[in-house]
Amino acid sequence: MAWQRWVAWEWSGMRTSVGRALTESGPERDLAVQSLKAAGAAVLAWALVGWWWKAPMALMAPWTAVVLVQSTVYRSLRAGAQQLILIGLGTLLAAGAASLTGNTMAAMALALPPAVLLGNYSRFGDQGIYAPTTAIFVLAYSSFSTTAIAHRLFEALVGALIGIGVNALVLPPVHLRDVRENLDGLARDSAALLRTMADDMESGYDRTSAEQWYEGARRLGGAVQGLGSARRWTRESYRFNPGHRLRRHVSPPPDSRDSYWSGIAGRLESLTGTLVDTAGQWRRLAAPPDVVLGLLTELLGAAAEVCEADRAALTAPQPDGDARGEAMKRAWAAHGRLKGRLPDQDHETATAVGGLAAQTQQLLYALEAGPDQAGRT
Structure with missing residues (x-):
């Protein structure tokens, strides 16, 4: 059931956070x-x-x-x-x-x-x-x-x-870890949310599931703010600090990645908000037909793979660009078939499906930019 999958997702995220706290003692070590x-x-x-x-x-x-x-x-x-x-x-x-x-x-x-x-x-x-x-x-x-x-x-x-x-x-503090941890958390949670949405849509979804997706997307917005705070903290730690010259370190990821994940979070909040409006007895938009849900399942699953590839690229010296590219192709192909279903719908259903097609298109364009190109002109 949808609620069981949601609980499993929340428990997985909690277990991952606790595991990192126990095995990665970076902040605790810095405090010590x-x-x-x-x-x-x-x-x-x-x-x-x-x-x-x-x-x-x-x-x-x-x-x-x-x-x-x-x-x-x-x-x-x-x-x-x-x-x-x-x-x-x-x-x-x-x-x-x-x-x-x-x-x-x-x-x-x-x-x-x-x-x-x-x-x-x-x-x-x-x-x-x-x-x-x-x-x-x-x-x-x-x-x-x-x-x-x-x-x-x-x-x-x-x-x-x-x-x-x-x-x-004496070991001058240079705060680089916070930025990487926040970026990793955003990528992990974005991929997990997309994966949960795709899994839930396989058997249909109700308003409770949609509202849970929406709350998850809103939490991503809070994580974006945390990333901005971590970025400012890192910049401050460089001021008047000989540590970045006296100690070997890896430079923080570029600012373009902040813009990228901020865009993903914003698109997911808009998409999940639209899905809330298509669910429940008092919905404002028509419920998508099963064939549209199947296409959304394929699209969102492929988008989750893209986010997972972007997360792996944070630490991988040579990220697997081919896997990311294949996932993007499958996502765009599913989106094309989704738009192709618009002429088959009645006016009310076409309005809902068109809204979902527009929201997912914006999401795919944001993913297409890639974490190292977002925000550049």
Whole structure:
């Protein structure tokens, strides 16, 4: 039954995702590396400032270093600049309030409101907390003399330099995997959706099946947005990062593949939306006859093979272009026979079949472009 095949498809996708999480520990490995780097940066900062120099404000160095091992070198630099500014402003606010009031409680009441407001400024992001916490430390330990302020800023600067240096020079993060994983997921899910649609049409389909196809197509749109986010993340990871020169890596797939899969997802959403309108008691379009369903089954099955070939091409050094080409020929042949059925239909059925023919034609044109040519003029 259709619902059983749908459950099997959903379970297969879930099982594949869990299997990848267990066997491909890429993101977890990256997180572990960054965590160890942050801990190492903090230990190094303490060893230099606290153990060797015996600085009076040695806590500032590891406190600053540990949070500046960010997910990209660019973010480390940006966070470092923000953090130093906020530590300086928090220190000055606390010192100014203490000199005006001469009382710790009164100084806190005077310094913390502007410090918290400053910390909540959106441009400072997560680093905003350093303004009020620095003011609290300064007032709690009465360390607001000129010498103490100079030590605090100097040790924060040392910690920032150590944190940024460790992130940039020790296995600097270069986020390439996210783009490939998102592209692979889009290709896999597109092929699976097409295959499920083809299988369901062999025995007819109901409105529940059509709505499930439509929801699957809409999820592809969400995956396209995830791919765009991953692409921006990858570009950011290259900024100010020596990692793409110091470490061997494979360049991310070209941007044309993003446009290609975005087009496929959009065409599938339109096609499945039309199929929803042809199913159920309150359908808006006539149900396609069995002969049309047979042709759609052949067309969608061949389209699924094209998506599977495109997925294999992501990692294959020499993709099998012949298999993809043969699948495209079969898809176009089925589409030609589908259009040939239009004169045999009554007006209402011809409207529905014509709509499906138009939607599948747009899908095949999108597939014909290929992942490396989409978006080019």
